[in-house]
Amino acid sequence: MQGSGLLSLLIWLPIAGGLLTLALGDSRARLARWLALLTSIATLGLTVPLYLGFNNSTASFQFLERVPWIPQLHSDYALGIDGISLPLILLTAFMTVPVIIAGWTVIEKRIAQYFAAFLILEGLMIGVFAALDSLLFYFFWEAMLIPMFIIIGIWGGPRRVYATLKFFLYTFLGSVLMLVALVYLYLKAGDYSLAAFQQLPLTLIEQRWIFLAFLLAFAVKVPMWPVHTWLPDAHVEAPTGGSVILAAIMLKMGGYGLLRFSLPITPDACRELDWLVIGMSLIAIVYIGLVALVQQDMKKLVAYSSIAHMGFVTLGAFIVFQIHDVSGSYRGAINGMDGAIVQMVSHGLISGALFLCIGVMYDRVHSREISAYGGVINVMPKFGALMVLFALANSGLPGTSGFVGEFLVILASFRANFWYAALAGTTLVLGAAYTLWLVKRVLFGEVANDHVAHMKDLNGREFLILAALAVAVLIIGLWPAPLVQMMEASVRHLLEQVAISKIPVV
Amino acid sequence: MPVATMSFASILPAIPEMALAVAICLILLLDVYGGAGKRGLTATATLVALAVTAWLTFRYGEVEQRTVLFNGLYVADRLGVFLKLASMLSVGVSLFYSQAYLQRRSIVGGEYYVLALTTLLGICVLISANSLLTIYLGVELLSLSLYAMVAFDRDSGIAAESAIKYFVLGAIASGALLYGMSMLYGMSGTLDLDRLAATATTAGAGYIIGIAFVIVGVAFKFGAVPFHMWVPDVYQGAPTSVTLFVATAPKLAAFAFAFRLLSHGLGHDTLVWTQMLTGISVLSLVLGNVVAIAQTSIKRMLAYSAIGNVGFILLGFSTGQAAGYRAALIYTLVYVLTVLGSFGVVMLAARVGSEADEISDYKGLATRDPLLALMMLFLMLSTAGIPPFAGFWAKLWIIQSLLNSGMVGLASTAVLLSVVGAFYYLRVIWYMYFEPAAPGSSVDTQFGARFALTLNALAVLALGLLPNALFALCNGLID
Numbered sequence: 001m002q003g004s005g006l007l008s009l010l011i012w013l014p015i016a017g018g019l020l021t022l023a024l025g026d027s028r029a030r031l032a033r034w035l036a037l038l039t040s041i042a043t044l045g046l047t048v049p050l051y052l053g054f055n056n057s058t059a060s061f062q063f064l065e066r067v068p069w070i071p072q073l074h075s076d077y078a079l080g081i082d083g084i085s086l087p088l089i090l091l092t093a094f095m096t097v098p099v100i101i102a103g104w105t106v107i108e109k110r111i112a113q114y115f116a117a118f119l120i121l122e123g124l125m126i127g128v129f130a131a132l133d134s135l136l137f138y139f140f141w142e143a144m145l146i147p148m149f150i151i152i153g154i155w156g157g158p159r160r161v162y163a164t165l166k167f168f169l170y171t172f173l174g175s176v177l178m179l180v181a182l183v184y185l186y187l188k189a190g191d192y193s194l195a196a197f198q199q200l201p202l203t204l205i206e207q208r209w210i211f212l213a214f215l216l217a218f219a220v221k222v223p224m225w226p227v228h229t230w231l232p233d234a235h236v237e238a239p240t241g242g243s244v245i246l247a248a249i250m251l252k253m254g255g256y257g258l259l260r261f262s263l264p265i266t267p268d269a270c271r272e273l274d275w276l277v278i279g280m281s282l283i284a285i286v287y288i289g290l291v292a293l294v295q296q297d298m299k300k301l302v303a304y305s306s307i308a309h310m311g312f313v314t315l316g317a318f319i320v321f322q323i324h325d326v327s328g329s330y331r332g333a334i335n336g337m338d339g340a341i342v343q344m345v346s347h348g349l350i351s352g353a354l355f356l357c358i359g360v361m362y363d364r365v366h367s368r369e370i371s372a373y374g375g376v377i378n379v380m381p382k383f384g385a386l387m388v389l390f391a392l393a394n395s396g397l398p399g400t401s402g403f404v405g406e407f408l409v410i411l412a413s414f415r416a417n418f419w420y421a422a423l424a425g426t427t428l429v430l431g432a433a434y435t436l437w438l439v440k441r442v443l444f445g446e447v448a449n450d451h452v453a454h455m456k457d458l459n460g461r462e463f464l465i466l467a468a469l470a471v472a473v474l475i476i477g478l479w480p481a482p483l484v485q486m487m488e489a490s491v492r493h494l495l496e497q498v499a500i501s502k503i504p505v506v
Numbered sequence: 507m508p509v510a511t512m513s514f515a516s517i518l519p520a521i522p523e524m525a526l527a528v529a530i531c532l533i534l535l536l537d538v539y540g541g542a543g544k545r546g547l548t549a550t551a552t553l554v555a556l557a558v559t560a561w562l563t564f565r566y567g568e569v570e571q572r573t574v575l576f577n578g579l580y581v582a583d584r585l586g587v588f589l590k591l592a593s594m595l596s597v598g599v600s601l602f603y604s605q606a607y608l609q610r611r612s613i614v615g616g617e618y619y620v621l622a623l624t625t626l627l628g629i630c631v632l633i634s635a636n637s638l639l640t641i642y643l644g645v646e647l648l649s650l651s652l653y654a655m656v657a658f659d660r661d662s663g664i665a666a667e668s669a670i671k672y673f674v675l676g677a678i679a680s681g682a683l684l685y686g687m688s689m690l691y692g693m694s695g696t697l698d699l700d701r702l703a704a705t706a707t708t709a710g711a712g713y714i715i716g717i718a719f720v721i722v723g724v725a726f727k728f729g730a731v732p733f734h735m736w737v738p739d740v741y742q743g744a745p746t747s748v749t750l751f752v753a754t755a756p757k758l759a760a761f762a763f764a765f766r767l768l769s770h771g772l773g774h775d776t777l778v779w780t781q782m783l784t785g786i787s788v789l790s791l792v793l794g795n796v797v798a799i800a801q802t803s804i805k806r807m808l809a810y811s812a813i814g815n816v817g818f819i820l821l822g823f824s825t826g827q828a829a830g831y832r833a834a835l836i837y838t839l840v841y842v843l844t845v846l847g848s849f850g851v852v853m854l855a856a857r858v859g860s861e862a863d864e865i866s867d868y869k870g871l872a873t874r875d876p877l878l879a880l881m882m883l884f885l886m887l888s889t890a891g892i893p894p895f896a897g898f899w900a901k902l903w904i905i906q907s908l909l910n911s912g913m914v915g916l917a918s919t920a921v922l923l924s925v926v927g928a929f930y931y932l933r934v935i936w937y938m939y940f941e942p943a944a945p946g947s948s949v950d951t952q953f954g955a956r957f958a959l960t961l962n963a964l965a966v967l968a969l970g971l972l973p974n975a976l977f978a979l980c981n982g983l984i985d
Contacts, residue, residue: 073906169932
C-alpha cells in the first residue's frame with residue numbers, strides 16, 4: 001500500500017504545532033495550552049486512518065514514503081510501518097494527550113516551552129518508530145534527547161540538573177557506538193536502508209561486535225540491568241509529564257530497537273549471545289523487583305518496577321533461540337515475541353497511568369515519600385478506585401493488560417527452560433508485593449495527617465485522563481486479540497528472518 | 507621550465523589578492539586622513555572592500571581547471587576559490603559582529619580593520635600556495651597580523667601577555683616549519699609542490715625529519731596537541747572580537763595549509779605523515795575534551811573545544827585518502843560556521859564592564875533573552891555533534907572516512923571522546939536554561955548583529971536537516 005504522506009504528517013504536525021506553541025510565548029499561555037492540546041488531539045486523530053488502513057495480513061511495510069534525502073550518503077527519507085511499529089505509534093499518540101492535559105494548570109513557569117517540548121518530542125518519537133532508513137532512525141533517536149533533557153532540566157525536582165545530565169550522557173554514550181556500527185554496515189551494504197542491512201551477510205565476528213554495539217545502545221534505553229541506574233534518577237526528578245513519556249514510550253525504543261535492529265541484522269550473534277540478554281532480563285525481573293520492594297519514594301518504586309517489567313520484553317524477544325533448540329521449531333517462540341510487544345504497550349499504559357496518579361497526589365501534598373501519605377482513599381474515593389485498578393494491572397491481574405504480556409512471555413520461557421519460567425514467575429509475587437504494599441500504605445488505613453485530610457478528589461480533567469487510560473488497560477486485558485492480530489504477520493516474518501543464518505558460506 | 511610570459515590574462519585568477527592589497531593601502535590612508543571622528547567610515551569601507559574582493563574572486567577566480575601561475579608559485583582551482591569566498595564571508599561576519607563590541611570598549615582603531623584585511627590576504631595567499639615559499643609567505647603574513655590583533659587592546663595586561671606567548675611560540679613553529687621545508691628542498695631539489703609531489707619517494711631519514719618539522723608547523727597553526735599551548739591563553743586573553751577572528755577564518759587557512767602541503771605536495775609519503783597526524787589527533791581529542799570540563803571561562807572552554815575539534819579535522823587527514831580530506835573540509839566549514847555564532851553570542855552577551863566570559867555569566871540567559879539562548883543552544887548542540895544540527899554530519903563523515911580506511915578503533919575512540927565533550931556543551935545549556943537569572947542584568951539589543959546571529963544559528967540547523975547541497979559542493983572540490 002502506498003502511503004499518502006500520513007506518516008510524515010504524524011511526525012511533522014506535532015513538531016510544527018510545537019514550534020508554533022513556542023512562538024506564542026508565555027504571554028499568551030492560554031492560547032499556547034489550547035494549541036498544544038488541539039495539536040495532540042489532531043495527531044491522535046490522524047492515527048485513526050492509520051489504524052483503519054493498516055493491513056493485518058502482510059508483514060511488508062505499509063504507508064511507505066521514500067524521498068531521496070542525502071544522496072551522497074545513500075540515505076533516503078524513508079518511512080513505513082509494520083505490525084511492530086504501529087502499536088507503538090498508536091501508544092505514542094495516545095499518551096501525549098494525557099500528558100498535555102496533566103500539565104494544564106500544574107506548570108506555572110515557561111508554559112509555552114513546556115508544551116512545545118512535549119509536542120516536538122512526540123513528533124521525534126513517532127519518527128523513530130516509522131523510520132525505515134537507519135540514518136534517519138539515528139537522527140530521530142538522538143534528536144529526541146534534546147527536548148527530554150530540557151523537560152527534566154527546567155521543570156524537574158531539586159536534583160534535576162544531575163538527573164538530566166546523567167540521562168543525556170548515559171544514553172548518548174550508549175548510542176554513539178551504535179552509530180559506528182551503522183556506518184560500518186553502510187560501508188558494507190552500500191546504502192542506509194534497513195532492508196539492505198537485514199539482508200547483508202556478515203561473519204560471526206562482525207555480527208558479535210555489531211550486536212554488542214547495538215545492545216549497549218538499546219540496553220541503556222530499555223533499560224536493562226546493569227545499565228539502568230540513570231532511570232530512577234531521571235524519573236524521580238522529572239516532572240509528571242516527563243516521567244510518563246519516559247516510562248510509556250522512551251523505554252519502548254530500546255525494545256523496539258532490539259526487535260528491529262539486533263535480531264534481524266545480527267541473528268547469529270543473537271543466537272550465540274542470547275544467554276547474555278536472558279541473564280540480564282532475569283536479573284532485572286528478580287533483583288530489581290526486590291529493589292523496588294524497599295523503595296521509600298513512590299516514583300522510584302514505579303521506576304524500578306518499570307525496569308523489572310521491561311525485563312519481560314527483552315526476555316520474550318531473546319527466548320526464541322532456546323525454544324528452537326528445545327522443541328526444534330520456532331512455532332512456540334511466537335508467544336514470546338507477541339508477549340514482548342504486548343508487554344511494551346501494556347507497560348506504556350500502566351506505568352504512564354501510575355506516574356499520573358503519583359502526579360495527582362504530588363500536586364496536592366508536594367511529596368513523593370510513601371510515608372507522607374496514608375488513607376488517601378478516604379478523602380479521594382474516585383482517585384483511589386482508579387489507582388487500585390492500575391496497581392492491580394501492574395501486578396499482572398488477569399483481565400488487565402498487564403496479565404497478557406507477562407503470561408505470554410512466561411508461557412514461552414516454559415518451552416525453553418523450566419527455571420527461566422520459574423524465575424520470571426517470581427514477578428507475580430514480587431510485583432504484587434511491591435505494588436500492593438504501596439497501595440496499602442498510601443491509599444488505605446487511617447488518614448495519616450492534615451495534608452492528606454485536605455486532599456481534594458479528582459477534578460474533571462484528571463478524572464478524564466485516568467479513566468481513559470483505565471479503559472485502555474481493561475480493553476487490552478479483556479480482548480487482546482486486535483492487538484495480537486495486528487502484529488502477527490510481522491512477528492512471523494521476524495521469526496523467519498531470525499531463523500536464517502547470515503554467515504556467508506565460504 | 508619555460509619562462510612564462512606575463513600577460514594580464516594569465517594573472518587574472520590572482521586579481522582578488524591584488525585588489526585586496528590595494529584596498530588595504532587605501533583603507534589605511536582613509537583612516538589616517540579621516541581621523542578618529544570617522545571610524546565608522548573605515549568599518550564600512552572594510553566591509554565594502556570585502557564585498558568587492560569576494561565579487562572579484564567569484565568573477566575572475568572561477569577556473570575551468572586547475573591553473574598554475576607565476577612560475578608555479580600560485581595555484582588557482584575550485585577548492586581555492588571556494589575557501590577564499592568562505593574566508594571572506596567569515597572575516598566579514600566576524601567584523602560585523604564585533605562593531606558594537608569594539609566601540610563599547612573604545613578599542614576602535616583603523617588599524618584593527620587593516621590588520622583583519624592583511625590576515626585575510628595571508629589566508630588567501632596560503633590557500634593558493636603551490637610552492638613551499640608561498641606557503642611560508644602566507645603563514646607569516648597571517649600570523650604576524652594575528653599577533654598584532656591579539657595585542658590590540660593595549661591597556662589590557664592579559665592581552666599583551668597572550669600576544670607575547672603567541673608570538674614566541676609562533677616564531678618557534680615558523681622556525682621549525684622553515685627548517686622542515688629546507689630539509690624537503692635539500693632532499694628533493696625543488697620548492698614547487700607539483701614537482702615535490704612527482705618526486706619518487708625515497709622515504710629516507712632526511713625526508714622523515716623534514717616532514718616531521720613541517721607537521722609541527724601545521725599542528726601549530728591548527729592548535730593541535732602538543733603544539734596547542736597558545737590556544738587557551740590567546741582565546742582567553744584576546745578581546746572577544748579577536749578571539750572570534752582567530753578561531754574562524756585561520757582554521758580555513760590551516761585546512762588549506764595541510765591540504766596543499768601534505769595531501770598534495772607530500773601525497774606520496776602519506777604513510778609517514780598519517781601516522782604522525784593520527785597521534786596528534788588522538789592527543790588533541792583527549793586533551794581538548796577532558797581539560798575543557800574543568801574550565802570556568804567560556805572563552806577558555808571554547809579554546810579547549812577547538813583543540814578537540816581540530817583533533818577531528820586532523821583525523822580526516824590521517825586517513826591519507828580523498829574521502830578523508832573531503833570529510834575534513836566539511837568538518838572545518840561546519841566548525842567555522844558554528845564557532846562564528848558561538849563567539850558572536852559571547853560578544854552579544856558581553857556588557858559594559860563585564861566580558862561575559864565566565865560560564866556562570868550565562869545563568870538564566872533563557873529568561874533574560876530567550877532568542878539568544880535558543881541560538882546558543884543550537885550552536886552548542888551542533889558542536890557536540892547531536893542531530894538535527896550540522897555538527898552531527900561533520901562528525902559522521904569523519905567516522906565514515908575512518909571506517910572506510912579500516913580504522914575502527916580510532917573511530918570508536920573519537921565518538922567516545924565526543925561523549926565526554928558533550929558534557930561541557932550541555933553545561934552551557936544547563937546554565938542558560940536551568941538556572942535562575944542573575945538580578946539586574948540585561949543584554950544589549952543590537953538589531954543587526956542579532957539578526958545576523960539568528961541567521962547564522964538557523965543555518966546550522968538548516969544544514970543539519972538538509973545537508974546535501976553542502977556535501978555535493980565539497981565532494982566536487984576534492985577528487
